[in-house]
Amino acid sequence: MKAMESVRLYFERAAESLNLSDESKRLLLTPKREIQVQVPVKMDDGELQTLIGYRVQHDDSRGPMKGGLRFHHDVNLDEVRALASLMTWKTAVVNLPYGGAKGGVCVNPQALSRNELELVTRKFVDQIHDIVGPTTDIPAPDMGTNSEVMAWFRNQWEKYHGFGPACVTGKPVELYGAKGREEATGRGVGILAFKLLQRLARKPQETRVAIQGFGNVGFHAAKMLAEAEFKIVAVSDVSGGYYRPDGLNTQEVLRYAQSNNGSLDGYADAELISNEELLALDVEMLVPAAVGGVITVDNVDNIKAPVIIEAANGPITPSADDRLCERGVFVLPDILANAGGVTVSYFEWVQNLQHYSWDLNRIRQELDHVLSDAFEQVWRQGKQHGLGLRTAAYRIAIERVEFATRIGGA
Numbered sequence: 001m002k003a004m005e006s007v008r009l010y011f012e013r014a015a016e017s018l019n020l021s022d023e024s025k026r027l028l029l030t031p032k033r034e035i036q037v038q039v040p041v042k043m044d045d046g047e048l049q050t051l052i053g054y055r056v057q058h059d060d061s062r063g064p065m066k067g068g069l070r071f072h073h074d075v076n077l078d079e080v081r082a083l084a085s086l087m088t089w090k091t092a093v094v095n096l097p098y099g100g101a102k103g104g105v106c107v108n109p110q111a112l113s114r115n116e117l118e119l120v121t122r123k124f125v126d127q128i129h130d131i132v133g134p135t136t137d138i139p140a141p142d143m144g145t146n147s148e149v150m151a152w153f154r155n156q157w158e159k160y161h162g163f164g165p166a167c168v169t170g171k172p173v174e175l176y177g178a179k180g181r182e183e184a185t186g187r188g189v190g191i192l193a194f195k196l197l198q199r200l201a202r203k204p205q206e207t208r209v210a211i212q213g214f215g216n217v218g219f220h221a222a223k224m225l226a227e228a229e230f231k232i233v234a235v236s237d238v239s240g241g242y243y244r245p246d247g248l249n250t251q252e253v254l255r256y257a258q259s260n261n262g263s264l265d266g267y268a269d270a271e272l273i274s275n276e277e278l279l280a281l282d283v284e285m286l287v288p289a290a291v292g293g294v295i296t297v298d299n300v301d302n303i304k305a306p307v308i309i310e311a312a313n314g315p316i317t318p319s320a321d322d323r324l325c326e327r328g329v330f331v332l333p334d335i336l337a338n339a340g341g342v343t344v345s346y347f348e349w350v351q352n353l354q355h356y357s358w359d360l361n362r363i364r365q366e367l368d369h370v371l372s373d374a375f376e377q378v379w380r381q382g383k384q385h386g387l388g389l390r391t392a393a394y395r396i397a398i399e400r401v402e403f404a405t406r407i408g409g410a
């Protein structure tokens with residue numbers, strides 16, 4: 001199923017429980033603006049390549065639009081459109097004063113030199129600078145882009161519009177970035193996992209966890225969960241899974257990955273298993289934090305974990321999600337589970353607008369506050385209407401956007 005179709009399906013389910021009219025649904029689903037631009041780049045060897053870039057601005061009824069900028073060879077309008085609408089629901093469920101957007105350039109960043117990467121960024125900004133900015137649409141890093149790309153983005157945007165670091169987030173900390181942005185998504189996963197366990201009256205010490213993916217999100221989620229005394233029994237990355245039924249030495253695993261260029265490859269103090277086996281482990285909590293579509297109708301019946309935290313975007317396909325729901329598995333949906341990143345991006349934007357820098361402690365406290373609040377609202381909504389956490393989260397998000405559209409005018 002394409003990304004757009006699953007977001008739409010989840011939207012439809014929640015919209016149905018809200019009794020939204022067809023005209024309201026059409027308004028909420030239709031992006032405000034979609035643009036496709038030509039990005040001509042003179043490569044290092046002198047060849048002129050014409051790349052295609054996109055920015056989809058889905059909704060701005062609750063504030064400026066917010067969403068990542070992806071450089072990947074699979075980037076296409078359908079995917080960008082789905083991700084833009086996902087951002088609208090994600091910012092709404094955690095109640096940030098933002099709408100949703102997403103953009104990207106269809107290019108393989110690994111095949112580019114640093115100079116070419118900078119050129120792609122600057123040429124793309126040349127094409128879209130007049131529709132993005134601190135009060136309209138604020139991009140951020142995503143697949144294939146990083147804080148350096150954001151620094152070039154800001155520099156190019158400021159050539160047209162003057163000083164305005166709030167035009168983009170995820171910048172280097174030394175250049176108006178926020179402390180704690182790197183850990184934010186994984187930290188958020190930890191905060192939310194803890195809240196969910198409390199609601200389920202379970203103890204972290206008695207909760208065995210398996211984490212798939214050990215990149216930015218998986219690494220920091222593991223760190224946070226270990227601090228909260230969860231028992232991490234398995235972790236994985238593209239090199240495979242690493243399992244110890246009696247619990248991994250998480251500090252040692254974190255140090256190993258750090259000293260091994262982020263990779264778990266070669267970690268010896270555990271049994272080597274496959275990523276597929278990791279998903280089927282006898283654990284109390286599963287945290288898919290790698291890529292989308294890893295739990296499908298083909299393997300869902302092997303899943304034993306009663307709690308799944310969707311740290312990655314879309315790790316469970318809708319039909320697999322239905323089966324998990326029937327079995328009473330608690331799935332904390334991606335729009336809430338990985339919203340820690342956009343929340344700290346919001347803090348970065350706020351600091352930039354105030355010309356004032358917060359310390360890490362404050363950022364962590366505010367993140368805890370925003371996510372804990374959002375979790376409680378989603379939990380209560382689910383209980384009140386007899387809904388799973390995903391539909392409850394979408395319901396809250398859609399209700400907020402629909403209200404803003406109705407009261408503020410479209």
Ligand code: NAD
Binds near residue numbers: 218290313
């Ligand atoms: P990353 O590139 O830093 O790390 C990805 C990790 O997954 C790596 O350890 C990689 O080895 C592993 N991996 C890749 N393919 C795999 C596979 N088929 N099986 C098992 N492991 C595999 O990415 P990230 O920033 O950690 O993002 C992970 C997920 O979280 C993505 O779905 C992303 O869209 C989502 N997400 C990230 C953020 C963020 O702030 N980084 C925010 C929201 C959502």
